[in-house]
Amino acid sequence: MSETIGVYEVEDRKFPPRPEFAANANVADRAMYDEAEADYAAFWAGQARELVSWSTDFHTTLEWELPYAKWFVGGELNITANCLDRHVEAGRGDKVAYHWEGEPGDTRSVTYAELLTEVCKFANVLKAQGLEKGDRVAIYMPMILELPIAMLACARIGVAHSVVFGGFSADAIADRCDDASARMIITADGGYRKGAAAPLKPTVDAALESGAASVETVIVANRCDLDPDMVDGRDLWWHDVMAEASADCPAEPMDAEQLLYILYTSGTTAKPKGIMHTTGGYLTQVAFTHKYVFDIKPETDIYWCAADIGWVTGHSYIVYGPLSNGVTSVMYEGTPDTPAQDRLWDIVERYGVTQLYTAPTAIRMFMKWGSQEPAKHDLSSIRVLGTVGEPINPEAWMWYHEHIGGGQTPIVDTWWQTETGSNMITPLPGVTTTKPGSACHPIPGVFAELVDDDGNPVASGGGYLTITHPWPSMLRGIWGDDERYKETYWSRFEGRYFAGDGAKLDDDGYLWLLGRVDDVMNVSGHRISTTEVESALVDHSAVAEAAVVGANDEMTGQAIIGYVILRGGNEPGHELGDQIREHVGVKLGKIARPKTVVIVPDLPKTRSGKIMRRLLRDVADGRQLGDTTTLADPGVVAEIADRAAVAGDDEG
Numbered sequence: 001m002s003e004t005i006g007v008y009e010v011e012d013r014k015f016p017p018r019p020e021f022a023a024n025a026n027v028a029d030r031a032m033y034d035e036a037e038a039d040y041a042a043f044w045a046g047q048a049r050e051l052v053s054w055s056t057d058f059h060t061t062l063e064w065e066l067p068y069a070k071w072f073v074g075g076e077l078n079i080t081a082n083c084l085d086r087h088v089e090a091g092r093g094d095k096v097a098y099h100w101e102g103e104p105g106d107t108r109s110v111t112y113a114e115l116l117t118e119v120c121k122f123a124n125v126l127k128a129q130g131l132e133k134g135d136r137v138a139i140y141m142p143m144i145l146e147l148p149i150a151m152l153a154c155a156r157i158g159v160a161h162s163v164v165f166g167g168f169s170a171d172a173i174a175d176r177c178d179d180a181s182a183r184m185i186i187t188a189d190g191g192y193r194k195g196a197a198a199p200l201k202p203t204v205d206a207a208l209e210s211g212a213a214s215v216e217t218v219i220v221a222n223r224c225d226l227d228p229d230m231v232d233g234r235d236l237w238w239h240d241v242m243a244e245a246s247a248d249c250p251a252e253p254m255d256a257e258q259l260l261y262i263l264y265t266s267g268t269t270a271k272p273k274g275i276m277h278t279t280g281g282y283l284t285q286v287a288f289t290h291k292y293v294f295d296i297k298p299e300t301d302i303y304w305c306a307a308d309i310g311w312v313t314g315h316s317y318i319v320y321g322p323l324s325n326g327v328t329s330v331m332y333e334g335t336p337d338t339p340a341q342d343r344l345w346d347i348v349e350r351y352g353v354t355q356l357y358t359a360p361t362a363i364r365m366f367m368k369w370g371s372q373e374p375a376k377h378d379l380s381s382i383r384v385l386g387t388v389g390e391p392i393n394p395e396a397w398m399w400y401h402e403h404i405g406g407g408q409t410p411i412v413d414t415w416w417q418t419e420t421g422s423n424m425i426t427p428l429p430g431v432t433t434t435k436p437g438s439a440c441h442p443i444p445g446v447f448a449e450l451v452d453d454d455g456n457p458v459a460s461g462g463g464y465l466t467i468t469h470p471w472p473s474m475l476r477g478i479w480g481d482d483e484r485y486k487e488t489y490w491s492r493f494e495g496r497y498f499a500g501d502g503a504k505l506d507d508d509g510y511l512w513l514l515g516r517v518d519d520v521m522n523v524s525g526h527r528i529s530t531t532e533v534e535s536a537l538v539d540h541s542a543v544a545e546a547a548v549v550g551a552n553d554e555m556t557g558q559a560i561i562g563y564v565i566l567r568g569g570n571e572p573g574h575e576l577g578d579q580i581r582e583h584v585g586v587k588l589g590k591i592a593r594p595k596t597v598v599i600v601p602d603l604p605k606t607r608s609g610k611i612m613r614r615l616l617r618d619v620a621d622g623r624q625l626g627d628t629t630t631l632a633d634p635g636v637v638a639e640i641a642d643r644a645a646v647a648g649d650d651e652g
């Protein structure tokens, strides 16, 4: 265990909630924890009835047949009625749902009533295209308002959306469409990034050339006037189909367990897993955590989750959570350094943002840009700061606290996963005394335990993070691969959900997340599978064999390092190394492109032929090399180390 999770410095600074904050906080004492501890199912039933509007009440809170959960059985609801109609019906239709800001500086604010109209119209468009409850639709869009509108329109009629992050490749789109038999792709001509229009539609075209045979229709929103090729009989303009659509589309009640969406995430094999989320339990825990972890006051708050909707964070905390709680959100299209490195702080000041939710990678980047950037702006509106996606190092936590939070604002370090659907381990800002770098404790109603290699609970020190009871927003499975669901999450430790993370419990009972213990890398808070990158590397004609590891990286948490053996007849060289890197970028998308490709004559393997990734990680981290006696050829490691040193020099 110690080998995989490393050593964590003891961090004993403590930040109790300020009394001024606690006095007005949504949760200021431990009553909810106690209530949930006593009977967690009853606790969640109470939250479901308080936070969610049901058209039919559920008769059974939880049916749990390990590893299959059904929550709120018999209940019926429409998630968009919760996100939109009920606010409009309560007279809050004129409230702004999103202040949207385009990267070039154009802005658009939509009210809840306007959003409802758009969603109804687009739902009718989907129906007119023959889509029915139970179908799947892929969405590949930039961060424009049409994206949440498309998702909600699907949800309104029981079509499951599968959002594919806009940075992914044509192959990635095709694979996901094939896996889910998606009938439609909703996209845009492009979106603005780093000061220019980045095309998206050509990537969809390429995906449809190579696969995705189930896709019948492509709907294209016009964001950048890029004038993309439109295929007759297949491609339709968003504005054309919307012009004719009726705004009358009553919310149809759905079963609590109706499939809401599939979101693909990387696992330990080359094939991404389609994580399935359903309606009632998902909404309950998303609404609950959004309201209490971020201390949401819908009347006055301007909440901003600066993630991309292409990831689960955006699904839960840009779309479903904030809309269900009826708060006003900010949504931003572009990059944080366009046109200048104070773009985020400028947005915070102009809209008076009260909650900001971002990732440690972004915080480290802001640190590098310097504290003079946030200092140019009045950030005093911020009440709660959030972080997600990877362990936050205490220095970044302290910088966030001091330079964005003015030394006062509580920070919620939220641990969760695509699979968990919503926050699981996090402070509650009015209750928890935080420690920089610790996600603190499970939320009320969630139960986490660390176990050793044999599955025995550990009372303190390092262990594998497991969840011991079902939770409402848990994944309901992997699309089309039930065996993999059981195998991945429920087989390592009997009766427990295994998250794939290592963690440490300190003497005060605080949890410190230490990163993945499997072959999944975390690069800038994005999960990338080593095997997926390896298969993209060997897909290059010059590559015979490849091994990929995540090396420690100051900015991105981990960086992808690929070691490759060339096929005979290829000359090692920088040009070829770069070509191979680019090839991965094209195959999987830029986020999966290795930072460094090291061309090696051989790879370190055990006698049974298993690649020794641990050794390669050590090499990549420039550490002392470990015990090499299990190597087929110990000489290989020294050679790899030499080459890695040279490649590393070039990188800088």
Ligand code: WTA
Residues within 6 Å of the ligand: 265, 311, 312, 313, 387, 388, 389, 390, 391, 392, 413, 414, 415, 416, 417, 418, 419, 439, 499, 500, 501, 513, 514, 515, 516, 522, 525, 526, 527
């Ligand atoms: C990591 C993102 C430490 C973890 C919501 C997890 C974290 C994976 C934290 C899930 C955190 C996420 N502290 N590590 N606060 N949040 N992680 O599915 O390794 O993209 O297993 O979901 O990110 O990544 P995913």
